[in-house]
Amino acid sequence: xAGRKQSADVHQKIRAAFDAFDYExxxxxxxxxxxxxxxxxGCFPSQKDLHDFIAKVEEDHTGYIHLDKFxxxxxKVLQEHKFPPxxxxxxxxxxxxxxxxxxxxxxxxxxxxxxxxxxEPFTQEEMEEMLTALADHRNQIHYKDVVSQMTxxxxx
Amino acid sequence: MGCGVTKSSQFHKHSGKAIRAAVLIQRWYRQYVAxxxxxxxxxxxxxxxxxxxxEQAQIKLYNFLGYLMDNFTPASNxxxxxxxxxxxxxxxxxxxxxxxxxxxNIEVPEIYSGPHLxxxxxxxxxxxxxxxxxxxxxxxxxxxxxxxxETWRRLRVLPNIxxxxxxxxxxxxxxxxxxxxxxxLLLIFYKNGMPSLEKPYLFNGDFVDRGKDSIExxxxxFSFMIVYPSDVYLNRGNHEDxxxxxxxxxxKEVLTKYKLHGKRILKLLQKIFSWLPLATVIDQKVLVxxxxxxxxxxxxxxxxxxxHNYVSALRPxxxxxxxxxxxxxxxxMDEDVWGAxxxxxxxxxxxxxxxxxxxxxxxxxxxxxxxxxxxxxxVEDELEVRRRRQSAFISGNSRPENEGTPIASTDSVxxxxxxxxxxxxxDLLWSDPMTLDGCMPNEVRGGGCYWGPxxxxxxLNRHNxxxxxxxxxxxxxxxxxxxxxxxxxxxxxxxxxxxxSNRGAYVKLGPDLVPYMIQYQATSMTRELTVRxxxxxxxxxxxxxxxxxxxxxxxxxxxxxxxxxxxxxxLVSLNDxxxxxxxxxxxxxxxxxxxxxxxxxxxxxxxxxxxxxxxxLAIKGPNTDHIDQSLLExxxxxxxxxxxxxxxxxxxxxxxxSHEDFRQTxxxxxxxxxxxxxxxxxxxxxxxxxxxQDGSIDIDEFMEAFRLTDKKSRLERxxxxxxxxxxxxxxxxxxxSI
Numbered sequence: 001x002a003g004r005k006q007s008a009d010v011h012q013k014i015r016a017a018f019d020a021f022d023y024e025x026x027x028x029x030x031x032x033x034x035x036x037x038x039x040x041x042g043c044f045p046s047q048k049d050l051h052d053f054i055a056k057v058e059e060d061h062t063g064y065i066h067l068d069k070f071x072x073x074x075x076k077v078l079q080e081h082k083f084p085p086x087x088x089x090x091x092x093x094x095x096x097x098x099x100x101x102x103x104x105x106x107x108x109x110x111x112x113x114x115x116x117x118x119x120e121p122f123t124q125e126e127m128e129e130m131l132t133a134l135a136d137h138r139n140q141i142h143y144k145d146v147v148s149q150m151t152x153x154x155x156x
Numbered sequence: 157m158g159c160g161v162t163k164s165s166q167f168h169k170h171s172g173k174a175i176r177a178a179v180l181i182q183r184w185y186r187q188y189v190a191x192x193x194x195x196x197x198x199x200x201x202x203x204x205x206x207x208x209x210x211e212q213a214q215i216k217l218y219n220f221l222g223y224l225m226d227n228f229t230p231a232s233n234x235x236x237x238x239x240x241x242x243x244x245x246x247x248x249x250x251x252x253x254x255x256x257x258x259x260x261n262i263e264v265p266e267i268y269s270g271p272h273l274x275x276x277x278x279x280x281x282x283x284x285x286x287x288x289x290x291x292x293x294x295x296x297x298x299x300x301x302x303x304x305x306e307t308w309r310r311l312r313v314l315p316n317i318x319x320x321x322x323x324x325x326x327x328x329x330x331x332x333x334x335x336x337x338x339x340x341l342l343l344i345f346y347k348n349g350m351p352s353l354e355k356p357y358l359f360n361g362d363f364v365d366r367g368k369d370s371i372e373x374x375x376x377x378f379s380f381m382i383v384y385p386s387d388v389y390l391n392r393g394n395h396e397d398x399x400x401x402x403x404x405x406x407x408k409e410v411l412t413k414y415k416l417h418g419k420r421i422l423k424l425l426q427k428i429f430s431w432l433p434l435a436t437v438i439d440q441k442v443l444v445x446x447x448x449x450x451x452x453x454x455x456x457x458x459x460x461x462x463x464h465n466y467v468s469a470l471r472p473x474x475x476x477x478x479x480x481x482x483x484x485x486x487x488x489m490d491e492d493v494w495g496a497x498x499x500x501x502x503x504x505x506x507x508x509x510x511x512x513x514x515x516x517x518x519x520x521x522x523x524x525x526x527x528x529x530x531x532x533x534x535v536e537d538e539l540e541v542r543r544r545r546q547s548a549f550i551s552g553n554s555r556p557e558n559e560g561t562p563i564a565s566t567d568s569v570x571x572x573x574x575x576x577x578x579x580x581x582x583d584l585l586w587s588d589p590m591t592l593d594g595c596m597p598n599e600v601r602g603g604g605c606y607w608g609p610x611x612x613x614x615x616l617n618r619h620n621x622x623x624x625x626x627x628x629x630x631x632x633x634x635x636x637x638x639x640x641x642x643x644x645x646x647x648x649x650x651x652x653x654x655x656x657s658n659r660g661a662y663v664k665l666g667p668d669l670v671p672y673m674i675q676y677q678a679t680s681m682t683r684e685l686t687v688r689x690x691x692x693x694x695x696x697x698x699x700x701x702x703x704x705x706x707x708x709x710x711x712x713x714x715x716x717x718x719x720x721x722x723x724x725x726x727l728v729s730l731n732d733x734x735x736x737x738x739x740x741x742x743x744x745x746x747x748x749x750x751x752x753x754x755x756x757x758x759x760x761x762x763x764x765x766x767x768x769x770x771x772x773l774a775i776k777g778p779n780t781d782h783i784d785q786s787l788l789e790x791x792x793x794x795x796x797x798x799x800x801x802x803x804x805x806x807x808x809x810x811x812x813x814s815h816e817d818f819r820q821t822x823x824x825x826x827x828x829x830x831x832x833x834x835x836x837x838x839x840x841x842x843x844x845x846x847x848x849q850d851g852s853i854d855i856d857e858f859m860e861a862f863r864l865t866d867k868k869s870r871l872e873r874x875x876x877x878x879x880x881x882x883x884x885x886x887x888x889x890x891x892x893s894i
Contacts, residue, residue, distance in 0.1 A: 012731045013748065020198075020746035024591060039190035040749060044183050086184045094184075097177035118170065119179035130185055150188060 007075065014074045017041050018067055027067040031058055034065060041074070043083035047120040053077070088147055095143035105140040195695050198745055200632065202698040203653035205600075205743050206705070210796060211394075212602035214403045217797055218470050220828050221804075259301035262417070273299040275306060282379040283350060289372045290342055297417040300375065304424045307378040310385060311431035317459045318389050318436040320356070327666040328356045330444060332627035332635075332646035333393065336367025336406070339678040340650055340660050341376065347676060348662065351380045351388045358436055360627045360646065361393020361446035361585075365404035367649065371413060374425075392432035393446040394585040394603070394628065398422065399468045403800045430464045434584055437621075441669055444625045448587035448643075449615050450605040451595040453580060461577045469578075469585050470603065588629060589638050589645070609639040616642060625663065625671070634661025634675045650677045654694040699753055705741065706754070707773045708792035711785075712740045717766045727763045787837050790829060795859065798825060802855045812852040815842055 017037050021029040029037065034057075035050050045053065057069040077083060098114055099106055108131050115122045115130065122130065134141045264272070270293040271284055285295070295303075322328055329348055334341055351357045359377055364370035381388040394400060401407045401422075410425075411418040435445035435458065443455075586604025593608040616622060624643045630652045636645045650660035659675045666672075706713065716736035720728045728736065733755070734747035747754075757768045791798065798821075805821050806813050813821070819838050826833040842853060 009729075009731065016731075016734065016746060016748035020194075020749060035186075036190040036194060039187045040194050044187050046179070046183050047186075086180060090180065091184055094177035094180040097171075097173050098181075114170075114174065114178040115182060118175050119182050122182065126186075126189075129189070 007079075010075055010078055011071065014041065014071055014078070015067070018070060022067075028059075028064040029070075031063050031065050034070075038074070038077070038083070041078065042085055043077060044085050045083040049083055091147050092144065095147065099143070104144065105142045108135055108139060108141065111141055194746075194749065196632075198750060199695045199698040200653070200657070201745060202702050202743070203657070204630065205745075206701060207653075208600045210403065211400070212600065213794075213797055214400060214800070215470055215602035217403075217800060217828070218399050218468075222471065259298045259305070262296075262298040262301070264296050264298050268296055270294055270296055271299070272296075273302060275302060277303075277306065277379060277382050279352075279383050282376070282383045285379050286342070286345065286350065286376055289338060289369070289376065294413060295372075295375055297414050297421065300371075300414070300421055301417070301424070303375060303378055303382075304421070304428060306382055308424070308428050308431060310382055311428060311433075312464075314431075314433050315459065316434045316461060316463050317455060318358075318391075318433050319440070320358075320389065320436060321439050322665060322667045322669070326354065326356060327664045328358055328438065330358045330360060330625060330646060330663040330665060332360050332648040332661070333362035333630075333652075334359070334367070334373055335362055335395070335649045335652065336364055336370030336373060336409070337649045337652075337678065338367070338369035338372050340648055340676075341373055343650075343660075343676050343678045344648065344662055347674065348664075351384055353384065353387055356384075356387040356389075358389040358438075358444060359391065360444055360625070361391045361432075362395045362627060363390075363393070364406040365395045365401060366652075368405075368409065370406045370409055371421075389436055390432055391436055391444060391446055392429065392434055392585065394469060396429040396432055397468045397470065398426045398429070399470050402803060403796060407803065426467055427464075430467045432463075434458055434463055434581065438665060439667070439669060441621055442623045442625060442665065443619070443621050445584055446626060447583070447585045447604055447628045448589060448607060448626050449611065449624065450579075450583040450587055450607055451611045451614070453583055453615060455619055457577065458580050458584065461581065463581070466578070466581050469582050586628075589626075589643050591638070609642075612639040612642050622669065623671070630658055631661075632658045634659040635663070635673050644671055654697045657694045695753075702745075703754070703773050704792060706737070707770070708789050709740050710770055710789060713737065714766065714770075716740050721766075726765055726767050728766060730762050730764065733764045733766070786831070787833060787841070790825070790831065790833075794825070794829065797828075799855070799859050801825060802858075806855060811855055813855065814852055818842055818853050 017040050018027075018029060020040075021033045021037055023029075031054055034054055035045075038045055038050065038053070053073065054065070057065050057073050059066055059069070095106065096102075098110065100110075111134075112127055112131070116124075116127055131141075134143075134146050136142060136145075271281075271288040273281055273285075273295075288295070320328070329344075331341075331344060349355050357380070363373050363377060367373075377388070377390060381390060395404065395406070398407070407422060410422050414421055435443060435455075437443050437455075583604050586598060586601055588598060588601070588604070588606055589612070590606040590608055593610040595605050595607045595611050598604045598606050612624065616624070622642075625646060626643065627646050627648075629645050629647065630649070631645055631647050634647055634650065637643065638645070644663070646661060646663055647658070648660045648662055651657055656677075659677045661673050661675045664672045664674065713736065716739055717728050717733070718724070720732035720736055730748065730751060734751065737747050738744070755764055755769055755772075757765060757772050801821050801824060802813060805817050819835070819842070822833055822838045822841075
């Protein structure tokens with residue numbers, strides 16, 4: 001049955017991602033890596049989504065997550081497309097919404113304002129890193145270029 | 157605060173739309189960062205596993221050559237090719253050694269524009285040396301030899317374990333691996349100041365190899381040690397070892413920079429390395445050593461060994477021979493005298509009993525591996541060998557040391573102690589910490605152990621210490637704590653794997669013994685690269701290396717794929733592809749996650765056409781159609797080993813070897829790798845390279861001709877050159893040792 005093969009495939013995929021962070025080869029990963037694992041599977045959860053997910057699968061605050069709990073939870077996430085990827089178009093629109101003056105780029109101050117004060121705010125460190133990554137030599141963020149260069153195609 | 161008020165009032169006017177947009181961007185960006193981090197990690201993993209497997213390969217190679225030495229008769233060709241690297245310094249009288257340094261008859265020409273040294277060395281001269289090297293000058297061999305002589309004199313009187321104190325609120329600065337990266341040392345001196353009475357320094361080994369200025373670093377460190385004997389300390393690292401240097405570039409660097417006296421300089425450095433102290437203890441509380449510890453490490457034992465007997469940590473210590481006083485110290489001494497001494501050693505190695513179980517016996521296991529490979533070749537000489545062994549046995553009996561007891565058991569007493577000592581030193585120089593409890597052989601590197609937090613705890617308690625500072629492993633931030641912050645790894649070579657790969661760090665330790673870390677990153681290039689670019693660049697480098705290795709294992713990979721491809725359609729699923737690749741490569745990489753970077757030809761239902769994939773790897777070599785496929789693969793897979801053997805065979809260090817030696821080298825390699833290589837195949841190779849048909853082969857040219865260049869990276873390089881954003885191209889060329 002195609003369904004069964006598909007889920008076997010999904011399991012393999014999740015396993016492979018999990019294994020990459022299972023440094024002690026005992027089917028557990030540090031809870032702080034969960035975000036990275038979920039992202040690497042092509043998902044775009046919000047911080048809240050991550051917290052909720054972790055709460056469901058963490059082993060009683062040990063700081064570790066076991067594959068036994070992770071696998072079914074993550075399978076569900078993938079099969080139900082819970083944290084869908086963000087398309088380039090949507091991303092572009094988002095940047096345009098911030099670009100009030102329609103100048104086709106953002107100043108670092110503009111971006112910082114939104115990133116550190118709205119939604120799930122960035123820390124100062126995160127913000128600095130983002131500016132280093134996105135700003136060009138004129139210290140402007142030309143988001144059209146950024147979006148096309150930085151969108152990573154998810155693994156199939 | 158007019159502006160501030162205006163801004164905040166603007167702020168409260170954010171539309172719902174803008175807020176939603178911000179949330180989306182945050183989500184997207186965090187995902188992006190996580191993916192980058194992942195790529196950074198596996199890129200790191202690639203470089204590191206290739207580096208360590210290179211170390212392992214070097215150890216295996218050396219063991220193999222050692223075994224050859226022990227099993228081939230002196231007359232055999234193969235043995236003659238390599239015998240000289242085992243011609244380690246015999247224990248000779250000091251006077252003879254001083255004569256060997258004989259720098260006095262070396263003239264310094266008028267046109268020499270480098271620094272002049274006048275002994276006794278002064279601080280100004282040491283500082284001047286740093287400046288000269290900063291300005292790309294080279295120190296004349298006469299002064300090098302003089303400096304080395306003085307260094308040796310100083311090192312000889314040092315104990316195995318330095319004991320220093322941070323009295324009078326002097327902070328000591330500790331540096332980790334430098335690996336020939338002069339830029340980093342200069343950066344440290346710039347940030348922290350040069351060594352002085354007020355500014356003591358401790359350098360924790362691995363000064364040489366891989367980087368291009370190893371000899372300059374050594375000369376600087378030695379000068380400061382001479383000028384400030386109570387304030388500059390050096391620990392030995394696993395790369396202060398001539399066997400390791402053969403593969404990792406130091407030998408080549410010295411021979412290239414010092415064409416006339418390079419060999420002599422190297423020989424002296426062998427001796428000097430063996431005299432480097434093994435460890436340092438600060439205020440009786442902090443232990444600083446290069447690699448690490450094992451569950452049997454005992455500082456008492458270590459402080460009592462004759463450390464200079466361990467010229468290479470990879471070889472059992474040489475024994476003192478009565479007859480050696482006749483031995484001339486000139487490296488071209490005659491075979492007979494040397495041969496007779498070697499017989500004692502050879503016999504001795506056969507009568508060693510089984511080594512201690514705790515060693516994991518990597519050495520012995522390798523020996524056992526080779527016996528079946530060599531038997532065929534050696535069979536005609538076996539009688540001869542046995543005869544020699546007999547005579548040595550008999551004559552051995554008369555050696556006073558043995559006191560009439562059977563050779564085997566006397567040697568077993570000596571050998572137990574020797575093996576124990578040897579293990580102590582090996583563990584000290586080669587071990588790595590692990591997160592699990594316990595202690596096990598470090599099979600990745602091929603030497604030393606992996607040791608766990610419980611071993612650290614026990615060791616610190618036993619020796620009444622509170623912290624271990626070690627180096628040996630590259631860390632992204634230049635340093636890393638582990639084992640409940642009881643072990644600190646310190647690495648001072650920034651951009652070690654590639655530009656932007658990691659920072660370097662040094663540690664300052666005051667009387668409170670709380671380590672204070674300072675990080676840095678050398679090179680003008682990193683400033684211009686964004687985070688994204690430097691990860692991407694390093695990743696590209698690593699992937700290039702990886703693709704080369706994949707291509708080199710083509711035959712094995714195709715075999716593995718076929719196992720998953722029952723219908724022989726030439727297709728495998730993504731999962732099977734990943735499984736097959738790991739089963740052949742054994743690198744423990746997240747292949748599935750990296751698939752996007754390694755396989756671009758993919759059919760729509762997620763399967764991989766593996767034949768197409770190999771074509772896509774599109775490795776361009778020289779005109780290699782006429783060369784046997786499996787031979788090519790061998791070459792790509794073992795290029796570093798092959799190059800190492802070439803350099804060993806090239807006894808006069810000219811960079812050229814004769815056709816005959818070339819042929820012999822391949823035969824050696826074929827025995828080592830257990831593969832058939834026909835004479836014809838070898839001739840084809842030789843012909844390809846010896847373009848001027850003068851009967852000798854340029855080693856560099858040969859290795860260069862078979863350097864793999866895949867289409868993708870050539871295109872990329874071309875484009876970046878065109879756009880003027882190319883970084884230093886020499887960096888792109890350099891592969892980490894494979």
